[in-house]
Amino acid sequence: MPRAGLSAERLIGEAAELADEVGFEQVTVSALARRFGVRVASLYSHLDGSHDLRTRIALLALEELTDRAAAELAGRAGRDALVAFADVYRDYARQHPGRYAASRYRLDPETAAASAGVRHARLLRSVLRGYDITGDEQTHAVRLLGSVFHGYVSLELEGGFSHSAPDSGRSWARIVEVLDALLRNWPDAAQPDASQQGS
Amino acid sequence: MPRAGLSAERLIGEAAELADEVGFEQVTVSALARRFGVRVASLYSHLDGSHDLRTRIALLALEELTDRAAAELAGRAGRDALVAFADVYRDYARQHPGRYAASRYRLDPETAAASAGVRHARLLRSVLRGYDITGDEQTHAVRLLGSVFHGYVSLELEGGFSHSAPDSGRSWARIVEVLDALLRNWPDAAQPDASQQGS
């Protein structure tokens, strides 16, 4: 009988496709074997089980996403960089919902530390170099941006904003614009309670 | 043999506990049956299967969360309301991670429309009444807040901010503060930069 020509590479590539088609949670060693017309057990020489499969899809996704971000960020700063980073993020999630979900798969600390995730985080921090925010405040800002991007995209993918006006893309663009204004005009940490107006 | 005294109510209550203890994804009809010392099939007269089980936990969580938010929001406006809403959200997620995950379980549209989720959304919108933002801009702001809250909390639960300074609670408080400033000083929709026209 002819062989299917499996390899870890091909397996993960197809698994990522599968994730985009049917959802990351539905990616299963069985489904992948079916896709290759091969017995389930055959995959266990290439993969270390279902957790390993998911982990590898996650690593692939993180790398793809980070590469895109790095490419778009080159030569941009400030608001342009912010918009580019944000759009890469959302576009990737919309084009590859399964991979995006994979990129949120919980990795054990060592794996995470060796993944493209840290490069991605560094890229986000580098976007903030275009604004005048430093120290702990910069960390707060990074966490804010990460939360907005991830939060918006996952709510959008879950269908949260689907059938209601205004269009989700409009809200996204406006939110990024508003965030840019916020970063340019980052409020003092001291005590902002008095009615601040100008800026 | 004595009966366990099952009912849909008790089942869902225990299932929510179970979710908080072992994680929402691990909540399974089998695990729940084990918890009650009962055969798996016995639960199928009370539940319509595993999807139904998860859906009901989700509905419970949405209701609890919304009730808390409503209680804390009573008599507050503006910044106080924003902080209260945000803290209820994060506290609930930290105290009940399984239930929180459940509250993000995807419901079919009719179920979602009949859930406490819509009440929760209305509450969030009511928080914005303390600021001078209307129309589409208000919707953008609602989406921004929802994204930040959900995004931050889920990144935090995934361990994203765990072992690094500054403390996650500090970032949270600061972010809410910054959002309040942003809402009080919501930038104009017209381009502050030149060179672009609205969509």
Added chain:
DNA sequence: GCAAATTGCCTAAATGGTTTAGGTTTTGTA
């Protein structure tokens, strides 16, 4: 070109979750 070693894919089987079809026991109530 051939034998040996390796690798790729296989069958078989155990474990455990899901779900349905039906049976029996308990319990509340007429």
Added chain:
DNA sequence: TACAAAACCTAAACCATTTAGGCAATTTGC
């Protein structure tokens, strides 16, 4: 007391996961 409904059961089918061990296709060393 008797009966109907509810609560819980056994049995069995289906599917995903995982391991153990086997044979065949390919690659390698000569």
